[in-house]
Amino acid sequence: MSRINMNNSRAISLSAQESAPSVSWKTPEVLVPFLGLLYSGLYLITVIAPYLTAGGGSSPFILILVPFIVLFLVLSFGVWKKNRFAYVGSVVLSVVFLLLEGSFAADALASPSDFATFFGVVTVILSLIATFVYSVMGTRMFWKKPMGPTQRRMMATSSAFALVVVGFIIGALVIGALAGATEARLLGGATGDVSIVSGASSPSNPQFYSPSPFTVAAGHEVTWVNRDGTTHTVTSNATGLFDSSNMLPGATWSHTFSTAGTYQYYCSLHPFMKGTVVVTP
Ligand SMILES: [Cu+2]
Structure with missing residues (x-):
């Protein structure tokens, strides 16, 4: 909310100081990429933190995120300092990250019942789109030194764009919350012998597969x-x-155990998720 107010007052003060010789340092072209990069970096830290503390094997997905976190934070500092290379870096990084993490984002957006992930992905994607647009505008300003009327109009337009982005975030979150509640109800209706429980993708979840161990007689199928x-x-x-x-939300899968014994299994996407099936003779 404070961002809306800042941008509004910025747009007003710009038109009021039409004849001002120099523009303030904290224009939207500085603030938006700075906040967008900082937010993305901090969000990714919260994504990898539970994996690091759980020590449940380092998935390649986590290792890919570390250099991105460093770049996000370094570039947000550079943008704040109005470094032109930081602006070029910000343009490139926001596009590369959106392309690389697109499939992960699509997965999270398709499953709004995990609301924390959904919220994070929506806000990071939209802040990076805004970061990209404002970084491009910021980069152009380095090669057009004097602030002409065109630039001023561009900045007023960019403030309007920020309002649209904030509105879109709020709309997406409301829809996500509604869809999430519906999906959670639907998932609760699917049946099987062993459930992959809600919130299982978080290492801090008390349970992943339930019941575990699950006991069955040899020759029987477990779903x-x-x-x-x-x-x-x-x-x-x-x-x-x-x-x-891969088992999508709501999906079932069955396997028949013909030989008695203790069978350990895990989730290949979240190696900290472990379960056991005990097959009796
Ligand atoms: Cu998993």
Whole structure:
């Protein structure tokens, strides 16, 4: 909300000081990329933090995020200092990150029942789109030294654009919250012997597969159901014994255990998710 007010007052003060010789340092072209990059960097830290503390194996997804976090934070500082290379970097980084993380984002957006992830992805995507637009405008200003009327009009336009982005974020979050509640109800209706519980993609969740251990007599089929809002797998620790491959929210998968024994399995997407099936003779 404070961002709307800032941009509004900025637009007003710009038109009021039409004849001012120099423009304030904290124009939207500085503030928007600065906040967008800072927010993205801080959000990604909250994404990887639970994985690091849980020590549940380092997934390649996490390792990819570390250089991005460093770049986001360094460039937000550079943009604040109005460094022209930081602006060029900001343009490139926001596009590269949106392209690289697009598939992950699509997964999170398709599953709004995991509201924290949904909120994070929507806000990061929109701040990076805004960062990209304002970084391009900021970059252009370095090669057009004097502030002509065209530039002033551009800045008024950019303030209006910021309002649209904020409005879109609010709209998306409301729709997400509504869709999330509906999806959570639908997932609660799917049945199976073992549930992948809601919130299982977070290492701090008290439970991942329930019940675990699950006991069954040899020759019987066990059905897993994904009651979580994100994709998971049921993969045996012993290589190649059984693997559900990706189970979308609400999906079920079954496997028949013909030999007695204790079978450990995990989720290949979240290696900290562990479960056990005990097969009795
Ligand atoms: Cu998983």
